[in-house]
Amino acid sequence: MSLIDRLLNIPRFVIFILIGLAVFIPLLFKFLLPLKVLKPVKDVYDFIESLPEGTPVILSFDYSPDVLPECYPMSLVLAKHLARKKLRIYIMTLYPAGAGFALDVYNKILKEFNLVERKDIVFVGYFPSIAATILGIGEDIKNVFKSDYFGVPFDEIEAFKGVKNYEDIKLIITISGAAIPESWMVYANGRYNANVAAGVTAVMAAQLYPYYRSRQFIGLIGGMRGAAEYEKLLAAHNLATKGMNSISLANFVMVLLVILGNISYFLKRRRRK
Amino acid sequence: MGIDFAKLPVFFSVLIYVFFLLYYISRARKGEKLFLRKIPGIEAVDEAIGRATEMGRPILYVPGLSTIDDVATIASLNILSRVSKKSGEYETDIIVPNRNPVVYTVAKEVVKQAYASIGRPDLFKEDSIFYITDSQFGYAAAVCGLMVREKTSTNFFMGMFWAESLLLAETGASTGAIQIAGTDAITQLPFFVTACDYTLIGEEFYAASAYLSGEPILVSTIRSQDAMKFLIGFLILIGGFLSFIGRENLLEFLFPK
Amino acid sequence: MKKEIPIFIVFFIGTIGFLQYFIVGPLSKSVYTLLLEWFQGVQGMAIIMAVISLTRRHFHNLKRGKNVFYSFVTLVSLYGMIILGVFFGIGKGSTFDKIYEYVMVPLNATTFSLLAFYMASASYRAFRARNLESTLLLLSAFILMIGFTSFGDIISDKLPSLAQWILDVPNLAAQRGITLGIALGILATSLKIMLGIERSWLE
Numbered sequence: 252m253s254l255i256d257r258l259l260n261i262p263r264f265v266i267f268i269l270i271g272l273a274v275f276i277p278l279l280f281k282f283l284l285p286l287k288v289l290k291p292v293k294d295v296y297d298f299i300e301s302l303p304e305g306t307p308v309i310l311s312f313d314y315s316p317d318v319l320p321e322c323y324p325m326s327l328v329l330a331k332h333l334a335r336k337k338l339r340i341y342i343m344t345l346y347p348a349g350a351g352f353a354l355d356v357y358n359k360i361l362k363e364f365n366l367v368e369r370k371d372i373v374f375v376g377y378f379p380s381i382a383a384t385i386l387g388i389g390e391d392i393k394n395v396f397k398s399d400y401f402g403v404p405f406d407e408i409e410a411f412k413g414v415k416n417y418e419d420i421k422l423i424i425t426i427s428g429a430a431i432p433e434s435w436m437v438y439a440n441g442r443y444n445a446n447v448a449a450g451v452t453a454v455m456a457a458q459l460y461p462y463y464r465s466r467q468f469i470g471l472i473g474g475m476r477g478a479a480e481y482e483k484l485l486a487a488h489n490l491a492t493k494g495m496n497s498i499s500l501a502n503f504v505m506v507l508l509v510i511l512g513n514i515s516y517f518l519k520r521r522r523r524k
Numbered sequence: 525m526g527i528d529f530a531k532l533p534v535f536f537s538v539l540i541y542v543f544f545l546l547y548y549i550s551r552a553r554k555g556e557k558l559f560l561r562k563i564p565g566i567e568a569v570d571e572a573i574g575r576a577t578e579m580g581r582p583i584l585y586v587p588g589l590s591t592i593d594d595v596a597t598i599a600s601l602n603i604l605s606r607v608s609k610k611s612g613e614y615e616t617d618i619i620v621p622n623r624n625p626v627v628y629t630v631a632k633e634v635v636k637q638a639y640a641s642i643g644r645p646d647l648f649k650e651d652s653i654f655y656i657t658d659s660q661f662g663y664a665a666a667v668c669g670l671m672v673r674e675k676t677s678t679n680f681f682m683g684m685f686w687a688e689s690l691l692l693a694e695t696g697a698s699t700g701a702i703q704i705a706g707t708d709a710i711t712q713l714p715f716f717v718t719a720c721d722y723t724l725i726g727e728e729f730y731a732a733s734a735y736l737s738g739e740p741i742l743v744s745t746i747r748s749q750d751a752m753k754f755l756i757g758f759l760i761l762i763g764g765f766l767s768f769i770g771r772e773n774l775l776e777f778l779f780p781k
Numbered sequence: 782m783k784k785e786i787p788i789f790i791v792f793f794i795g796t797i798g799f800l801q802y803f804i805v806g807p808l809s810k811s812v813y814t815l816l817l818e819w820f821q822g823v824q825g826m827a828i829i830m831a832v833i834s835l836t837r838r839h840f841h842n843l844k845r846g847k848n849v850f851y852s853f854v855t856l857v858s859l860y861g862m863i864i865l866g867v868f869f870g871i872g873k874g875s876t877f878d879k880i881y882e883y884v885m886v887p888l889n890a891t892t893f894s895l896l897a898f899y900m901a902s903a904s905y906r907a908f909r910a911r912n913l914e915s916t917l918l919l920l921s922a923f924i925l926m927i928g929f930t931s932f933g934d935i936i937s938d939k940l941p942s943l944a945q946w947i948l949d950v951p952n953l954a955a956q957r958g959i960t961l962g963i964a965l966g967i968l969a970t971s972l973k974i975m976l977g978i979e980r981s982w983l984e
Contacts, residue, residue: 263698266905267898274897284931287941316886317661317687317893351882380817429686453929454687458711461953461960476929499930501897506926508905509919516909528805535803541968549978593820595967598974598982605981625831626824632834634982654838655831659885661892673848687893694899697906708963710956718907726959730966733981734973745973749965756961 255522258515266508273504277496283488284496291463292480295424295448295470299332302421307339307414309388309423311435312349312356318428318452323352324491325450325478326426330356332485334364339410340372341396341420345384345431350377354400369403373410376400381431385438389417389445417445422469426450432459436467450477540755544748552744560743565704565722566735572678572702573610581677582617582652583607586667586692588683588707589660592626595730596708600683601627601634602733603706607680608638612647620653621670623663628655664688668695681705681720682729685712693719706732788977795975835859921947 302308310330314322333340340360344353357374366372375396378384387395392414398404405411414420423439425432425447432449439445446469449459453474463471472481475498478491552558576583585607587600604620611618620635622628632653639648656666668691671679679696681689681703689705689712696703697719705716706724716723724732727749734742798816801809836859839852865877872878910916927933928944973979 261905263902266902270898270901285934286931287934287938289941289945315660315889317889319886319890320894383814452687454711457948457952457956460948461956464949464953495931499932501901502926502930503932505901505904506923508901509908509923512905512908513910513919516911526805528803531803538799538968541965542972545969545972545976595970599966599970602970602979602981622831625827628831628834629827630982637983651838651841653834655834659889661889665888665892669851687896690896690899690903691892694903697903708966710959710963713959715903718903727962727966730963730970733979737981741978742973745969745978749962749969752965753961 255515255518258511259519261508261512269504269508270501273501274497277500278493281493282496283492284499286476286479286483286492286495288480288484291460291471291473292477293470293484295329295450295472296332296481296484298422298446298448298469299336299338302336302338304337305339306422307341307410307420308333309341309343309420311423311425311431312342312344312353313346313425313427313429313431314352315346315348315428319352320494321452321474321478322426322428322450324475324489324494325472325481326352326356327359328478328481328485328487328489328491329424329426329450329472330360331363331487332481334360334366334372335485337371339414340366341410342372342374343396344377345381345434346427346429347377347379350400369399369407370409373408374400381434382438385435386442388420389439389443391415392420417443420445422446422448424448424450428452428455432468433462436462440467448472453477541748541752544751545745548744548748548751549741552740555740557740558744558747560735560746563724563728563731563735565706565724565728566732568702568704568722569607569736570610572680572704573607573614573616575702576611576676576678577614577616579677581675582619583611583678583680584667584671584674584676584696584701585618585620585680586682587620587622587627587631588681588685589623589663589688590627590684591624592630594684596684597624597627599730599733600706601630603680603682603736604631605634605638606733606736608635609642612639612642612644615644615647617649617652619670619674619676621663621667622653622655623658623660625655625658628653660686660688661691664691667692671695671699671701675699677701679703681707681716682724682732683707685709685716687712690715690719696720784980784983787983788980792975792977795971832859921951 299308310326310333312326330340330342342353342357344350353374357372360366361368361372376399378395384395392411393405396405396411399408417423417439423435423445425435427449428451432447432451432455435447435449440447447467448470449468450472451459451474453476456471456473456477459468459471462468472478475491475494479495482488482491548558573583585604587604588594588597590597592598608618618635620631622631632650635653636645636648639645656663670676672695676696676699679692679701681692682705685692685707686709689707689709693703693705693716703720704722704724705720706729707713707716708726708729710726713723713725731746731749734746794816797812801812836856839855842848842852843856862877862880865875865880869876904922908915908919908922910919924940924947925944927936928940933940933944970979974982
């Protein structure tokens with residue numbers, strides 16, 4: 252087998268090892284690569300910045316464990332921004348497995364920002380019926396958030412005082428690796444004109460761009476890059492920035508492999524001619 | 525109780541579409557032959573099943589990972605019926621792993637009926653159509669394992685897919701199977717196009733069942749889709765033109781105040 | 782009658798679902814809820830059949846001596862989790878919960894992360910400049926792959942914006958075209974089944 256043929260048919264395991272190293276090595280070192288903040292992410296940041304203190308905001312953890320590496324960093328950084336802005340945060344989930352991550356972020360934020368439970372932040376738990384829940388919040392939150400995750404009844408929760416529906420809740424942020432953001436868009440934005448922002452996996456982001464362009468989402472955070480951009484905006488470099496270093500190097504290796512494959516392909520074609 | 529007036533345009537669009545549908549069906553009933561362009565992915569179905577027969581290996585049919593209320597799953601089950609009939613004619617085994625319990629029960633009946641309709645109910649093997657798990661990646665891992673262990677020579681991925689699409693398609697490619705995919709999941713199309721031999725994109729996937737049946741009435745329904753597409757295209761052009769000249773409302777343009 | 786009755790049921794329920802979409806009010810809402818509840822009932826019954834199917838397939842495998850190890854692991858996992866859940870609870874801190882958190886979650890994440898490796902091998906094989914179309918595909922893939930990483934910012938600060946433009950303009954235009962075709966395909970398939978034109982599921 253000639254060198255060209257070898258480069259044309261690099262075995263799978265070699266590619267896998269190269270990608271594995273490209274992902275792993277950057278995790279061992281601490282460094283900061285440049286990153287430009289793009290408009291879809293900036294729009295979410297600016298919108299939150301424009302909200303006055305004490306505004307009710309929903310942060311919905313609509314994802315499963317398999318997309319945790321992409322979705323968790325953005326959940327954390329968004330929750331931090333909401334807490335820093337002193338907004339009233341309603342944490343919820345429309346995905347059964349989301350409750351664990353939601354509780355984790357809830358506890359972290361509570362501690363880090365010294366928030367008062369059920370006044371500055373409330374965790375309302377998991378809701379099984381997606382459409383019915385989103386539509387229900389549009390009518391009256393009292394019918395949906397009957398109590399918080401820990402069983403404290405609605406009337407005893409200060410964070411709900413004076414809040415009825417999407418007219419009072421100025422922003423909904425849904426973080427997901429599946430189609431739940433589209434449900435928020437169709438029901439909350441479509442029917443009640445609510446402001447919805449989505450944080451999704453990179454694969455899902457391409458599907459949601461049309462809705463961001465048509466302003467059905469006020470902003471979009473796509474994958475690890477989106478989360479890293481958000482961390483940059485907040486000057487709170489954390490999990491996403493670290494992950495972005497790995498992704499950058501892995502993508503670079505992938506591009507090199509494709510270039511190598513194409514060079515050998517051309518050489519072989521020329522030789523054949 | 526009242527009518528949601530905001531949705532009236534949708535209602536009328538459906539009515540217009542029903543009109544096109546009935547019109548083309550009546551033309552087909554009169555015996556008129558309607559031309560359809562060749563779709564390589566659908567044309568390759570016969571060849572793919574034939575290849576499995578020649579190699580004496582089973583066919584794998586993945587009906588997507590969504591639930592039965594997803595139209596993509598229903599379209600996939602329609603295609604499954606056609607593929608099962610063909611595989612029955614060739615006496616080639618078909619394996620259908622399922623992620624959703626309801627889809628599993630329907631898929632089982634579809635294959636059973638397909639074999640019965642070609643007069644070969646004896647070919648139906650209950651164990652070949654089975655449920656795996658509701659877990660997305662658990663399912664993907666199991667199907668990848670099946671491809672490797674059973675050495676399926678033809679893989680069909682038809683229906684709704686999410687992030688597991690590339691895992692399935694790339695594993696299939698590594699086993700050397702001929703692969704035909706069809707989906708309406710836009711984000712997964714690039715992965716299938718990259719790793720499969722043929723990919724039915726969006727509406728081609730919905731047209732596949734009618735196309736495979738070759739029945740004039742079913743084929744005529746594809747023409748009704750085209751007619752509707754022309755109408756929508758025309759409206760988009762008008763909208764684009766009006767927007768270009770600064771008028772965004774058709775009614776305002778036609779009847780200025 | 783064997784075909785007519787199912788077609789009538791599909792037509793009847795389909796029409797109710799269709800009309801419900803355009804009607805607002807409590808009656809419409811309760812009809813929708815009722816249909817959802819029925820569906821959940823059907824789903825519940827189907828799970829029993831699904832578990833029977835899974836058990837039978839793997840039990841047969843054990844009997845035939847085919848893929849014995851995999852079938853054994855599957856059956857032990859399935860029934861082990863059922864026993865743990867039913868007899869020892871599924872609450873926070875239970876063995877069931879711990880197995881879910883420390884086995885299921887990492888296994889799911891591991892399978893998902895395989896995508897990175899598969900993506901690399903698939904792109905290496907597929908992205909070859911064979912003709913004009915594949916060259917265009919290759920170029921846009923390059924811009925997106927580099928543009929959306931930090932290397933894009935190092936090369937030029939215009940590259941991320943160019944990558945975003947590709948997503949916003951050509952990608953969006955193609956996506957909208959495909960979406961339109963899909964929407965019509967969904968409409969056509971639904972109507973064909975409701976009106977009994979497509980009967981392959983009954984034949």
